[in-house]
Amino acid sequence: MGYKYITKVNGPVIVASGDADFSMHDIVLVGNLKLLGEVINLNGQDAIIQVYEDTSGLKIGEEVEGTDAPLSLTLAPGIIGNVFDGIQRPLHVLRNIEGDFISRGLNIDSIDTEKKWKYTPIAKVGEKITKGSFIGEVKETQSITNKIMYSKDKEVELIEVANEGEYTVNDIIAKVKDKQGNIENITMVQKWPVRMQRGYKKRIVSSEPLITGQRIIDSVFPIAKGGTAAIPGGFGTGKTVLQHQLAKWSDADIIVYIGCGERGNEMTEVLEDFPKLLDPRTNRPLMERTVLIANTSNMPVAAREASIYTGITIAEYYRDMGYNVAVMADSTSRWAEALREISARLEEMPAEEGFPSYLPSRLSEFYGRAGMVENYNDTTGSITIIGAVSPQGGDFSEPVTQNTKRFIHVFWALDRELAYQRHYPAVNWMISYSEYAQRLEDWYIDNVSVDFYEYRKRIIELLGEENSLLEISKVVGKDVLQDNKKLVLRACQSIRSGFLMQNSMDDVDTYVPLEKQYRMMQTIIMLYDASSKLIDKGIPLSEINELGYFDEYSKLKFNIKNDEIYKFNEIDEKYKNGLKRLEDEYRYHIID
Amino acid sequence: MKAEYIGLEKINGPLVFIKTPKDISFNEQVELVLKNGEVRIGNVILLDKDITAIQVYEGSNGINLNGTKTVLKGKSLEIKLSEDMLGRVFNGIGEPIDGLGEVNSDIKRDINGSAINPVARKYPRNYIETGISSIDGLFSLIRGQKLPIFSGSGLPHNELAEKIIRDSNITGEGKFAVVFGMMGVEYETASFFRKSFEESGALSKVVIFQNLSNDPSIERILTPRVALTCAEYLAFDLDYQVLVVLTDMTAYAESLREISSLKGEIPSRKGYPGYLYSDLASIYERAGMILGKEGSITQIPILTMPNDDISNPIPDTTGYITEGQIVLSRELFQKGIEPAINILDSLSRLMKDGIGKDYTREDHKKISDQLFSSYSKVQDVRALAKVLGENDLSDMDRLYLKFGDEFEKRFINQNKDERRNISETLDLGLEILEILPKSEWDKFN
Structure with missing residues (x-):
């Protein structure tokens, strides 16, 4: 506690001097407006303080009051669904108090202290409680249950437990006793210094x-x-x-x-x-x-x-x-x-x-x-x-x-060239990377399909090949490429527009389940492989393009809804049969 | 009783230093009274127990150390606000210069404004038709948006801004006003705008704050803030739909750099202070709409990119704050295309929610995406044509070249007095797309 006095103001940073003993990262109240500040440097009598609000109007000699506490958050039910500023002031409440524009010097509760929550105890009287133990719970929203935890690093015994019922966050919901016999009241609130990591086992x-x-x-x-x-x-x-x-x-x-x-x-x-x-x-x-x-x-x-x-x-x-x-x-x-x-x-x-x-x-x-x-x-x-x-x-x-x-x-590197082409998300697949890919392989095998990673690998390889072909064609044009190379370009065009591009504004495409992602990869690789075989047999790419499958593939992401994944089977059949027919026709023509 | 102090310690460019008087506060407005009685306005930018730095907005010319009197005003800089400001001309710090006398009003506001609480904002969705095909079709302006024009020296940004002001149906149903802030602008430019407002009969709806290139550069620090304080009053107190044009933000940022270096601050990029981003944000974020209020502030800041370089700190930080940008192209300008808008670099972030069935036309997004995407391919083909020669291009590539040329000549290019409505713009876009076979229309899937 105690006071220092302002000796310098430079934008959001001020200096205060005086006898009071401030600690690093303590919260202080600056000036007559009691603006919130934090001690970020100490040097003899001087404390350098960063102020969380606009410092206009501060004067030399105004007092800076210590609070002996670091910048702390209020952790309790009522956080979910809320909107806070950078130091956990609830913006909806601020607006109710001060209007549409943010003003200064307002120190208010981070969370609603009046609201009553339906509380259910978990631990029972006589139980040993340690750090992190669940004491009770509150349904914070329909989706999230907030577990009320013991926050101190010691072993205590639960000696009193509130009955199930409606409580505010500051009501006492339990009492504990430590080995020395000290009794502590437990509420739903934990105060935690914002710069300190919370521990784990x-x-x-x-x-x-x-x-x-x-x-x-x-x-x-x-x-x-x-x-x-x-x-x-x-x-x-x-x-x-x-x-x-x-x-x-x-x-x-x-x-x-x-x-x-x-x-x-x-x-x-x-x-x-x-x-x-x-x-x-x-x-x-x-x-x-x-x-x-x-x-x-x-x-x-x-x-x-x-x-x-x-x-x-x-x-x-x-x-x-x-x-x-x-x-x-x-x-x-x-x-x-x-x-x-x-x-x-x-x-x-x-x-x-x-x-x-x-x-x-x-x-x-x-x-x-x-x-x-x-x-x-x-x-x-x-x-x-x-x-x-x-x-x-x-x-x-x-x-x-x-x-x-x-x-x-x-x-996930975003790329301006892709954004120009309206290719969103504009993640550049040549320079992006994931170091987790290998470690997650087993999960995909167990939960989606054994060959998920096979197809993933094929897609990445094709895109890599496309990249080098595009480099070449920048110099010599695409026309001189052989059909099997052109097929790579054609397939990758479909992979880009039909798979990599994803429309966040479209109801179907905005979110795609893994199963569908897998089937989409499978279909394009199947189509590529089958086409590739035909080209090896001398059937020109133009004939294959004529079938329109590569064009159609680009639209599947919209046309096959997320709950109609079975339709991919029909598509696969259609593509296989169509290509087969083309092959037969071609053989017939040659014989003819 | 206002406190007065005689004598200065030091003068360094537009900064003057005085022994710290007892009651001075940070960011307080002060008046410096010169020996000859002239009064200059300044404010406190650094406060120390011994010495205080004051930036003097009208410059330090003719100020001397011994005879100058410092008067503390006890508050930060404020301006008087009134609906009568419409049609008036003020200097860069908000003093009338049109000979029509002071603004009479009891309403005074701090020019620094306050941040709009994010939960009090209303998300802008109302499309503004500017009559310019490239803007309406490809990066639509939304009421309450901040959409800057990135230009280069000698490019026709003023003409573009003038056309937007003249032809936009920004009004909707409400009252319309333009607040014009000029920082370091040539006299010719100022009179070009004035003349245009006179001709279109809009002058009575315009408030002008002008700091010309021969006015003190430090005054420019205040000009956008004064202009926006006026705009906020018109929009959120009086329900006006306000269009704020600020030109040239580069001159503003240079003044900021000048002060910063005089203060001896550690520079970050290209000598600009580390707070360039926060400072520009405190200007640009003063745009938007507020829940439960009729009015709006749409901001069109104009800046010239030094050396046409979009990665220069001024356009770069601006682009990260504003909701898109309209970039002018020297290449198109030299081809005689007007407005010379660089399509690929331009963007409107708020467009996605302000176009389509309920706002413009259902096929707007598809047409816009297709034009963008096809035009970006044109660039590749043009590069290829340079290497191979046009004769060796494939038929498809040649169609792309044709598309690119037509798109530039017919869609982007637009006669100065031609106003196209959104339907005309979109139909024209479709017509030009027809040059390409349907198989290339990948956004129409």
Whole structure:
């Protein structure tokens, strides 16, 4: 506690001096308006403080009050479905209090403390309770049950338990006694320092994919539950649309969407869409499993820096209950820029392109909080992190993209050329990669089909061959290529438009189950192989094209609904028979 | 009682430094009274217990150290707002320069504005017909969108902006106003716009804030903020549909760089300060619609890309904040195509929700995607033709060349006074697509 007094103001960074003993990362209340700030540097009597709100109007000599507590989140039922700013202030509540524009100096509860939740006890009187133990539960939304956990790192005994009934988050729902006989009241609320990782018993190597319903991801560059991925792309290449698609359709239990320094209207879009869209697994509105952190580009930069930690800490809280959580961070470049901005105000010596030298370690800490774990309470939970990267000038060699690449395992590189062709998602298959692909193979074999990876491999090989053929034809034209090479180009054209391209605006194509993805790969490879045989027998490609199968294939994604996968059998039959007939006709003509 | 202090410590370009007076606050507005009685406006940009830095918006010419008086205003910079501002002309810091006297109003607002709470925003969906085929057909403008024009020196961005203002049916049912902010603009440009507004009879609906190229560069830091404060008042207090044109944002960003380097800040890219993104966002994000309000702010900032380089920090950071961009092409301009819009680099992010059955026409998206995709193939064919010569191209490639030429000459190119409605635009697009066989229409699946 105690006070220091302002001696310098430089944008969001201030210096306060005085006798009071502040600790690093303590929250302080700055000036007469009591703006929220955080101690980021201590030097003798001086504390350097980043302020989470606009500092206009602060004066030299105004007091800075210590709180003796780090920036902490309120973890309790009521988080899911909510929209917070970067330091967990609920934006709907802010709007009710202060209107359409965000003002300053308002310290309000992060979650609704009046609302009564229907609480059901789990643990019984006399039970031994340790860190992470479930004490009771609350149905937070139709899709999510919030487990009330014991949060301290010690063994205690449950001595009193509330009956099933309606309680607010601050009501006492249990009492515990430790070995020394100290009694502690338990509520549904945990306070947790936002910069501190929440612990777990042990890490698990995950061999289960996060299914997204997006073909280029699930079938070509899959991500494991508990994995890390980056989506780099210049502006206009579709990062945000892809992030939205993943937030909508991933088979995670909970989505934490962090809008970090991005556009206000993008958050509005999520807020308008998600309540209307249904989760394909639960048939409940997507908002019932989603938490939004919205710190748009024009909101204070220090809170933007914090928003990433707020998001990941909330994710860890639900992971601890045994949920699979996916964190979408859009965009981590804006977060890195917030670091740079504050670092410059501190007059730190910059490293590459003005970014602070600790950029790589911060990125590594952030992505390091992903993973599948065994929790203290023996449940298994995971956090998958998918970070968008907005490289300066669209150039992947810039520091944020390069440093991010070191700490992630899936790289979905978005490409301007593909965006020009209106090929979305514009994931460039030549430079993207997934380091999980091998590890996930068994899962696909067990859960989809033994030859899923065979077809995946064939598709990737064909696309690789197409790439080198296109290089050649840039110089000599396509006409000089032999028919078997032209067939590769034709097949790949269908793979591009019929398989890789996926229309997020189309009701059928926006989400595609694995079974259909598999059948789509199978059909095109079958069509290619059968055509290839005909060409070997001297039948010209033009005759095969005449049949229209390659054209038709491009439309199958729309024409065969997700619950009509059996129709692929009819298609396969048709293609096989048609090609057979062509072969016969041709043989007949030659004999003739 | 306003506090006054005599004497300055140091002057460095448009920054003056004074011994920190007792009651000064960060970002506070101050007036500097010169020896000859002239008054300049400034604000506090750095506050230290010993010394305070003030940026002086009208420049530091003629200011001396001993005789200058600093008057603290006790608040940040505000402007008076009134509906009577329509039809008026102000300088870059919001003072009237049309000889019609002060704005009379009790309403004053801080020019820095506040961020719109994201949950209070209304997602923009209303399509604006500009009458320009390439924009309407391929990257539609939506009411409440921020859609910049990326240009280069000598390219006709002013003509394009003028045509958009003149021909757009932005009004819908409501009241319409234009707020025009000029930063570092040539006198000829300013009078070009003024003349156009006069001719179209729109002048009474336009508020002009002008900082010309010979006005103090630091004044430009304020101009977009003053203009947007006025726009917010018209849109969200008085229900106007406001179109804000800001030109030239490059001049604005250069002033920002100038101040930053005078303050001795550590530069990031090309000498621009590390907060360029946040600073530009605090301007561009002041566009949009608010739930329960009739009005809207549609923003068209114009910037010239130094050396036509779209990866320069100004267009680059802008593109990451705005909802798309319209890029002008020197190549098309030299071919005589007007408006010389670079189709492939241009984009409207809000288009997807504002076109189609309920807004324009059901086949809009398909036509637009097909034109884009086919035109992107034209570029490959043209590259190939350079290597092989046109004679050695396949028949299909030759059709693509024909398509590309017709698309440029008939679709993008448009007479200055020609206004095409959306149906005409889409029909024209289809007609040109007919050059290609249906098998190439892959977006029509």
